Amino acid sequence: MGEKQRNIPVRKQIASINTDYVRSIERQENRNKAKKVRLARRLVLFTILSVALVGFLISTLLSSKSAYEEKQLQKEQVAQELEQVKEEQEILKVQISKLNDDEYIGKLLRKQYFLSEEGEIIFTLPGKEKK
Numbered sequence: 001m002g003e004k005q006r007n008i009p010v011r012k013q014i015a016s017i018n019t020d021y022v023r024s025i026e027r028q029e030n031r032n033k034a035k036k037v038r039l040a041r042r043l044v045l046f047t048i049l050s051v052a053l054v055g056f057l058i059s060t061l062l063s064s065k066s067a068y069e070e071k072q073l074q075k076e077q078v079a080q081e082l083e084q085v086k087e088e089q090e091i092l093k094v095q096i097s098k099l100n101d102d103e104y105i106g107k108l109l110r111k112q113y114f115l116s117e118e119g120e121i122i123f124t125l126p127g128k129e130k131k
Contacts, residue, residue, distance in 0.1 A: 098104045
């Protein structure tokens with residue numbers, strides 16, 4: 001008989017007790033297993049959502065950073081243009097102040113339009129020809 005017991009699988013050697021207590025313990029174990037499965041699923045879902053959120057935030061950060069850099073370059077260009085416009089404005093202010101001076105206007109007219117004052121004679125000299 002000892003030889004026969006050795007060949008019989010272990011499960012057939014153990015008889016299950018089918019009482020209310022055993023069934024309640026089995027139901028509780030099944031509930032615990034189901035809870036663990038639900039917990040694992042929730043953790044996986046939470047992890048996926050967290051990774052998606054972090055990915056979205058990182059992409060938003062990178063796009064904001066590139067937009068910021070573009071705005072900085074634009075700001076520098078506008079600052080340079082502003083400096084040029086200010087320089088031009090100063091030059092124009094000087095010209096306006098000169099144009100309010102009658103002597104300057106007289107010199108300018110004599111130079112550009114060959115006008116002369118009373119008793120003044122204008123001689124034009126032949127220009128050098130460029131070869």
